[in-house]
Every structure is written in structure tokens, then in C-alpha cells.
Amino acid sequence: DFIIHRIKVADKKSFIQPHYDELVDGNIPIASMIIFLSDPPTNGGEVIYPNVDSGVPIQIQPRKGMAVIHHNTVQDRGGQAVLDNAAKQGLMPILNENDSDDVFFYVAHKYIFMEPVSTARRVVLPVLALPTRGKLPNFVVQLFDWFVQQFGYEQGSMWFDKGCVFVPVLFILLLAQIVISRVRQELMGGTSNKLSTDEDKKKKRTKKD
Secondary structure, three states: EEEEEEOOOOOOOOEEEEEEOOOOOOOOOOEEEEEEOOOOOOOEOOOOEEEOOOOOOEOOOOOOOOOOEEEEEEEOOOEEEOOHHHHHHEEEEEEEOOOOOEEEEEEEEEEEEEOOHHHHHHHHHHHHHHHHHOOOOOOHHHHHHHHHHHHHHHHHHHHHHHHHHHHHHHHHHHHHHHHHHHHHHHHHHHHHHHHHHHHHHHHHHHHOO
């Protein structure tokens, strides 16, 4: 899945700090893709790699439709995948030369993993992050951390995925139960009113006779 960054040029924070693509759950994608969805409205917006072997940071000029791909891991002597120091990257500030408050720059990120992200996370987590514009609520992050601390990364991830399925299903069942109870109450109330009306009519007829 793609993560879209909507960068407001007039904002003083119109840049992305140099960072490693290590996700909140500690999982490191083997590669990352950066795609420029628009041309920068002014100067700036270059992708920068500061930790290169030559010592001179690499800067890539943005252009609409361009994709930049880099690996995030290398193999150590034991054959294990470890974080690549040269994978640190950021986005240079975009200079606001037009003095406009409604100018934006769009950049997409795509993370590539050795194993695919579970369907539970791909479906449930974006829904949970929707009200906060793509940022997961703290309780979700804390819940994942708790599972990892209790059961280790692999088992903890498995139990977290099951929770991503179980909790929405439980919520839907509770919601359905509430709706059914409400409908049943309305039906019972309507039936009671009808019975009361019928009894009143019978009483009136008895008095007339």
C-alpha cells in the first residue's frame, strides 16, 4: 500500500527529516520506493541520502512521475539482514517563492517487505487511522508493543493480527445485537399498544351492550 504525503509549501515544516524506514512495529522493509506525484511548485524538495560512503550527500532532483528505490538492509557476516547505514534519507525543504498558502507538493512512499503484510493489518489498520488522517491511535501501537513484549515478535505479531480480526467482528456483533434489541423493543411496544387498543374497544362494546 502507498502512503501519500501532502506537503504544504507555505508551512515551515515543508520537509521530511532524514530517517531510516523502520516502522513502528520494529519491522524493516527490505526496500523502499519514493514516487513524486507532482512537480515541486518552487525550488527544493530533493531526496537526500546523507550517509554515503563517499561522504558527499546524494541529492535527487524531484520530477513528476519519477520513482526512487533504495534498499534498507544489508547482510552481515552471519547472513542476517541488518539495517543499512546508507539507507538514511529525507526530503529537502521546499522554498516558498510564490507566497501562496494553497500550494502543495505530493510524494508517495511504498514499502517492500520480505513477507507480505497480513490482510488483517491491510484492512483494519487503515480504517483505524482514517479519523486521524493516517496516524494510528496510540492504543493500537501500545497494544502491538504489549503483544511483542509478552510473546516475542513472531508470536506477538500473530496474536496482534488475530486481534485485528476479532475486535472488529466483536464490535459488529455487539452493534447487531443492539439493533436487534431496539427493533424487538419497538415491535413489542407496537404489539402492546395494539393489544391495549383492542381491549379498550372490547370494554366500550361491553358497556354499550
